[in-house]
Amino acid sequence: MVENPARLLLGPGPSPVDPRVTQAMSTPVIGHMDPMFVSDLGNTSELLRHVFGTKNRATFAVSGTGFSGMETALVNVIEPGDTVIVGVSGFFGVKAEELCRRLGAETIVVSNGFGLPVETIDIRSALEDSGDVKAVFLVSAETSVGLRQPLQDIAEVVHEFDSLLISDMVTLLGGAVVKVDEWEVDIAYSGSQKCIGTPPGSAPITFSPRAVEAIEQRKSPVPSWYLNALEISAYWAGELPYHHTCSSTVMYGLKKALELIKDEGLNNRAQRHEIHGAALRSGVEAMGLSVASLEGRRLGMLTPINIPEGIDDKDVRSALLEEYNTEIGGGLGDWAGKVWRIGLMGYGSTPANVLHILNALEHLLSERGHKCERGSATAAATQSLS
Amino acid sequence: MVENPARLLLGPGPSPVDPRVTQAMSTPVIGHMDPMFVSDLGNTSELLRHVFGTKNRATFAVSGTGFSGMETALVNVIEPGDTVIVGVSGFFGVKAEELCRRLGAETIVVSNGFGLPVETIDIRSALEDSGDVKAVFLVSAETSVGLRQPLQDIAEVVHEFDSLLISDMVTLLGGAVVKVDEWEVDIAYSGSQKCIGTPPGSAPITFSPRAVEAIEQRKSPVPSWYLNALEISAYWAGELPYHHTCSSTVMYGLKKALELIKDEGLNNRAQRHEIHGAALRSGVEAMGLSVASLEGRRLGMLTPINIPEGIDDKDVRSALLEEYNTEIGGGLGDWAGKVWRIGLMGYGSTPANVLHILNALEHLLSERGHKCERGSATAAATQSLS
Numbered sequence: 001m002v003e004n005p006a007r008l009l010l011g012p013g014p015s016p017v018d019p020r021v022t023q024a025m026s027t028p029v030i031g032h033m034d035p036m037f038v039s040d041l042g043n044t045s046e047l048l049r050h051v052f053g054t055k056n057r058a059t060f061a062v063s064g065t066g067f068s069g070m071e072t073a074l075v076n077v078i079e080p081g082d083t084v085i086v087g088v089s090g091f092f093g094v095k096a097e098e099l100c101r102r103l104g105a106e107t108i109v110v111s112n113g114f115g116l117p118v119e120t121i122d123i124r125s126a127l128e129d130s131g132d133v134k135a136v137f138l139v140s141a142e143t144s145v146g147l148r149q150p151l152q153d154i155a156e157v158v159h160e161f162d163s164l165l166i167s168d169m170v171t172l173l174g175g176a177v178v179k180v181d182e183w184e185v186d187i188a189y190s191g192s193q194k195c196i197g198t199p200p201g202s203a204p205i206t207f208s209p210r211a212v213e214a215i216e217q218r219k220s221p222v223p224s225w226y227l228n229a230l231e232i233s234a235y236w237a238g239e240l241p242y243h244h245t246c247s248s249t250v251m252y253g254l255k256k257a258l259e260l261i262k263d264e265g266l267n268n269r270a271q272r273h274e275i276h277g278a279a280l281r282s283g284v285e286a287m288g289l290s291v292a293s294l295e296g297r298r299l300g301m302l303t304p305i306n307i308p309e310g311i312d313d314k315d316v317r318s319a320l321l322e323e324y325n326t327e328i329g330g331g332l333g334d335w336a337g338k339v340w341r342i343g344l345m346g347y348g349s350t351p352a353n354v355l356h357i358l359n360a361l362e363h364l365l366s367e368r369g370h371k372c373e374r375g376s377a378t379a380a381a382t383q384s385l386s
Numbered sequence: 387m388v389e390n391p392a393r394l395l396l397g398p399g400p401s402p403v404d405p406r407v408t409q410a411m412s413t414p415v416i417g418h419m420d421p422m423f424v425s426d427l428g429n430t431s432e433l434l435r436h437v438f439g440t441k442n443r444a445t446f447a448v449s450g451t452g453f454s455g456m457e458t459a460l461v462n463v464i465e466p467g468d469t470v471i472v473g474v475s476g477f478f479g480v481k482a483e484e485l486c487r488r489l490g491a492e493t494i495v496v497s498n499g500f501g502l503p504v505e506t507i508d509i510r511s512a513l514e515d516s517g518d519v520k521a522v523f524l525v526s527a528e529t530s531v532g533l534r535q536p537l538q539d540i541a542e543v544v545h546e547f548d549s550l551l552i553s554d555m556v557t558l559l560g561g562a563v564v565k566v567d568e569w570e571v572d573i574a575y576s577g578s579q580k581c582i583g584t585p586p587g588s589a590p591i592t593f594s595p596r597a598v599e600a601i602e603q604r605k606s607p608v609p610s611w612y613l614n615a616l617e618i619s620a621y622w623a624g625e626l627p628y629h630h631t632c633s634s635t636v637m638y639g640l641k642k643a644l645e646l647i648k649d650e651g652l653n654n655r656a657q658r659h660e661i662h663g664a665a666l667r668s669g670v671e672a673m674g675l676s677v678a679s680l681e682g683r684r685l686g687m688l689t690p691i692n693i694p695e696g697i698d699d700k701d702v703r704s705a706l707l708e709e710y711n712t713e714i715g716g717g718l719g720d721w722a723g724k725v726w727r728i729g730l731m732g733y734g735s736t737p738a739n740v741l742h743i744l745n746a747l748e749h750l751l752s753e754r755g756h757k758c759e760r761g762s763a764t765a766a767a768t769q770s771l772s
Contacts, residue, residue, distance in 0.1 A: 005422075006414040013631060014415045025635070026412050028392040029400045029585045031713045036391075063587070064450050064612060067630040071612045095611065102607045191631065199415045199635035201449070201587055221488045223609055225481065226450060226457045242718070244453040245400060245577065249411070249585035327417045332628070 007321070008348075010357050011329035012143045012171070012302055013066075013194040015345035017253075021198050024256035030248040033241055037248050041236045044251060047258035048204050051196075051266065052169075052188060053179035058207035060236040061254055062227060063246055066170040066191025069203030070096060072227040073166050073187045074137075076207075077214050080104030082134035085126050085163075087111070087118035091144035091333035092168055096137050103223070105134070114334040115145040117297055120153045127161040134214075135164040140178075140188075141171040144332040146293035146304040146341065148172075155184035164211055170194060173204060174257075175273040175301040175345060177266050186211040195273065195301055196261070197346030198253040205229070257346075273300035276344045276354050279384040283358040286380035287365070287372045292339045301349065304331070304339040308370055313337050316364055324360045354381050393707070394734075396743050397715035398529045398557070398688055399452075400579040400586050401731035407584050410642035416634040419627055423634050427622045430637060433644035434590050437582075437652065438555075438574060439565035444593040446622040447640055448613060449632055452556040452577025455589030456482060458613040459552050459573045460523075462593075463600050466490030468520035471512050471549075473497065473504035477530035477719035478554055482523050489609070491520070500720040501531040503683055506539045513547040520600075521550040526564075526574075527557040530718040532679035532690040532727065534558075541570035550597055556580060559590060560643075561659040561687040561731060563652050572597040581659065581687055582647070583732030584639040593619070643732075659686035662730045662740050665770040669744040672766035673751070673758045678725045687735065690717070690725040694756050699723050702750055710746045740767050 009016050030037045041060075048059045062068045070092075078084060078100060086097040088111040100107045108130055110122045118138060127133055136158045140149050151167055158165045164186040172178060173188075175195030180188050186208040193200040207215070207229060215222070215230055222228050226244060235243035261269060277300030281291050284305055292304035307313050313330055317340070320326045329341035342357055344350075358377040366372065395402050416423045427446075434445050448454045456478075464470060464486060472483040474497040486493045494516055496508045504524060513519055522544045526535050537553055544551045550572040558564060559574075561581030566574050572594040579586040593601070593615060601608070601616055608614050612630060621629035647655060663686030667677050670691055678690040693699050699716055703726070706712045715727035728743055730736075744763040752758065 005416075007416050007420065009415065009417060011417060014417060014633075017415055022412055026408055029395060029403050029579075030391075030393050031395060031397060031400060032586070033715075034393065034707070034713060064454070065631045065633065068450070068612045071610065075610075099611050102609050102611065104609070193415075193631055193633075200418070200631040200633035201636055223488050223490070224457065224461075225485050225488065226454045227612075245451045245579055245586040247400075247451065247579075247586035250587055321420070327420060329419075 005325060008326040008353070008356070010342055010344065010348060010353060011327045012341045012343045013191065013345060014200050015194055015197055015343060016348040017199055018197055018257070018260060018347040020260065021253050021256045025249050025253040027252060032246040038238045040255060041251060042238060044255045044258065045236055047255065047262060048206070050262055051174055051178065051258060052204070052206045054181045054206050056180065056206045056208055058212055058229065058233040060205065060233055061251065062203040062205055062232065063244060063250065064203055065193070065200045066203055068227060069170065069189030069191060069205050070168060071099060072203065072205055072229055073189045074099055074103060075224045075227055076222050076229040077135060077164060077187070077211060078103045078105050079218055079220055082106070083108065083130055083132065085110055085123065085130065085133055085136045087123070087138040087149070089117055089139060089145060089147050089149060090114055090142035092139050092142060094333055096168065115147060115292065115294060117147060117149050117294070120157055123154050124157045127157065127163065133161060133163045135166050137166045139168040141169065141299050143171045143302055144335060146299050146302045148297045148299050151185055152183045159184060164214060171299065171302055174261055175270065177270045180206055192254055192257065195346045196257050198257045201250040202254045273344065273349050275385065276349045276351065277301060277303060279351070279354045279381040280342060280344060282384040283354065283377040283381035287358070287362055287377040301343060301345045303342045304335065305342065306339055311365065311368055311370060319364050320360060326357065326360060328357070351385050391711055394712040394739070394742070396728055396730065396734060396739060397713045398727045398729045399577065399731060401583055401729060402734040403585055404583055404643070404646060404733040406646065407639050407642045411635050411639040413638060418632040424624045426641060427637060428624060430641045430644065431622055433641065433648060434592070436648055437560055437564065437644060438590070438592045440567045440592050442566065442592045442594055444598055444615065444619040446591065446619055447578070447637065448589040448591055448618065449630060449636065450589055451579070451586045452589055454613060455556065455575030455577060455591050456554060457485060458589065458591055458615055459575045460485055461489060461610045461613055462608050462615040463521060463550060463573070463597060464489045464491050465604055465606055467492070469494065469516055469518065471496055471509065471516065471519055471522045473509070473524040473535070475503055475525060475531060475533050475535060476500055476528035478525050478528060480719055482554065501533060501678065501680060503533060503535050503680070506543055509540050510543045513543065513549065519547060519549045521552050523552045525554040527555065527685050529557045529688055530721060532685050532688045534683045534685050537571055538569045545570060550600055557685065557688055560647055561656065563656045566592055578640050578643065581732045582643050584643045587636040588640045659730065659735050661771065662735045662737065663687060663689060665737070665740045665767040666728060666730060668770040669740065669763035669767035673744070673748055673763040687729060687731045689728045690721065691728065692725055697751065697754055697756060705750050706746060712743065712746060714743070737771050
């Protein structure tokens with residue numbers, strides 16, 4: 001077996017990396033306290049503010065993957081005994097709720113089921129029924145079910161009850177126009193390995209002044225040093241010489257990826273993700289398959305597809321890896337074994353990749369007895385693209 | 387200013403990276419659930435067991451820097467109300483004690499002062515004076531003061547009192563022969579960016595069966611998901627399909643670095659670090675400077691030097707960066723402003739680097755009025771090397 005072949009990454013992340021990002025990461029390591037590096041962290045913060053759509057001072061990247069972003073968002077504000085409302089539309093909502101409990105919080109789950117969004121009225125009702133609620137957690141783009149969760153109206157309600165809105169933007173950031181300030185999100189975090197387009201290893205995050213104030217007013221110390229938001233933020237701002245051995249390899253990759261996003265333009269980039277997602281869905285449906293995510297709330301960057309009856313999930317994914325050197329994702333949580341998840345993220349969101357995965361699926365499914373007119377999927381996708 | 391120049395990293399880490407490691411990290415990203423990658427994580431575990439000197443099943447690397455290793459070691463076993471004895475010989479002991487308190491533990495500090503080791507009798511006495519002690523924490527190689535802290539005799543005492551021995555090996559691992567099993571250390575962790583020789587981003591860690599049992603017998607859940615040892619360990623062992631988006635970029639770098647260590651041989655590598663450390667010390671003393679670390683307990687990979695009177699710490703370090711493109715470290719904690727710290731770690735531990743830093747220091751210190759016979763430092767080092 002060849003070590004580390006060039007897999008085509010069309011799953012829910014990691015996504016393919018632009019060679020210019022790889023090149024930025026191949027430059028020699030520079031120290032975490034080097035004035036040149038600290039100055040570049042400042043520039044990276046500014047680029048992060050651009051993609052997050054925020055003026056928040058406390059905007060930086062955690063030295064970890066997307067889950068370290070989730071943990072940083074929660075561990076800094078949640079104290080034992082706090083009440084947290086968690087919207088659950090899929091796997092990552094489930095994980096956030098579990099983490100809140102690990103941190104000693106009382107949790108109230110608001111859910112209309114896997115794959116279904118949480119509505120403003122659900123959150124209002126939960127807030128009315130509860131006493132003092134420290135925070136409301138929502139996943140803006142649930143990777144496990146391909147669902148877009150609007151935040152803006154909900155933010156208004158959350159703030160009416162003097163609570164904080166925390167949102168997972170792991171899949172959204174860099175693939176859609178995000179407006180943290182306009183939407184009034186208090187803490188938003190992401191991972192670099194989806195629509196941002198670097199290898200896994202950094203988790204962009206931003207804290208509103210209201211969120212910073214909540215951290216400052218804690219009764220107990222933050223039970224983490226590695227994920228301590230105010231300390232990392234001060235280090236990124238050059239106000240604290242040392243917090244941890246921040247990696248220039250990782251952060252120069254992130255900086256380059258953010259520069260490429262800025263060069264492309266947020267609107268263009270969002271549109272690119274929408275167009276290729278729509279083309280993929282057309283092709284999938286022309287093949288006689290159905291898209292699993294909720295109509296009207298679908299994501300461009302991530303499409304869950306119902307696995308047709310009589311077809312084995314793992315068999316097809318293994319064949320894709322072995323015959324096409326291509327990765328797609330399986331289901332998570334309630335949807336495990338029921339869906340495939342195709343990601344067209346960042347550098348991977350291209351017409352060529354749309355046609356490639358449709359061709360590959362058509363071939364493998366036909367071989368396994370699924371009936372579809374050969375060529376219909378790519379024809380539909382091509383029409384959608386033009 | 388040139389972006390990201392090739393700094394020569396002769397501080398306390400990050401250390402220079404072997405081009406073969408950089409190359410391994412430049413290969414295309416592969417998914418965290420790809421069978422090929424998961425199999426390679428298994429191979430990396432085995433290589434980690436080799437450098438740690440252990441058969442511990444729960445041996446893996448955290449997706450974070452050295453501090454994430456410290457936090458993983460503590461957050462998994464320490465529960466609120468537990469008593470922890472922390473040996474403090476320098477900055478990293480101080481940080482560990484702070485983290486234990488953040489986790490709700492009662493801490494007992496055992497210290498003979500900055501730069502001085504903790505002796506077996508100190509630990510015995512602290513254990514005798516305390517009730518039930520969950521763990522004893524010791525830094526095996528204190529990077530802030532260049533001190534080697536032996537563990538073996540202390541481990542015996544710790545286990546006599548049915549407590550766990552947790553040890554920071556961030557600076558030691560990969561630059562010395564480490565014997566976790568023989569020394570009876572229950573939890574040991576490191577960082578990849580010192581003597582291992584990769585960019586920052588992974589923290590090797592190992593848990594003895596006794597440590598795993600302590601985690602399994604917790605009363606409260608581990609208050610972290612990202613650093614949850616049993617979950618990460620199960621993922622690395624291929625028993626859990628998903629824990630976090632583990633980075634192939636980072637882990638293939640680690641795997642290559644560990645292979646290079648195995649190829650060189652642990653004894654040879656330890657000897658290399660000792661020889662170059664001794665040569666550096668000879669040169670430093672020939673220059674009329676003094677080594678700050680305790681005689682008999684010195685480290686080969688990290689040498690703290692007392693800053694001579696009348697010389698400005700930051701001025702010299704800035705000149706080293708600007709004129710020699712070379713990084714050394716300043717002091718931390720009680721030794722801030724008092725010492726420079728020169729690291730000869732991993733790929734950076736070479737005769738050429740010993741002579742380079744001595745020449746550079748001699749030049750810059752002479753310019754600033756420090757009296758020394760020109761050429762004496764490199765002459766002494768050369769003699770020590772031969």
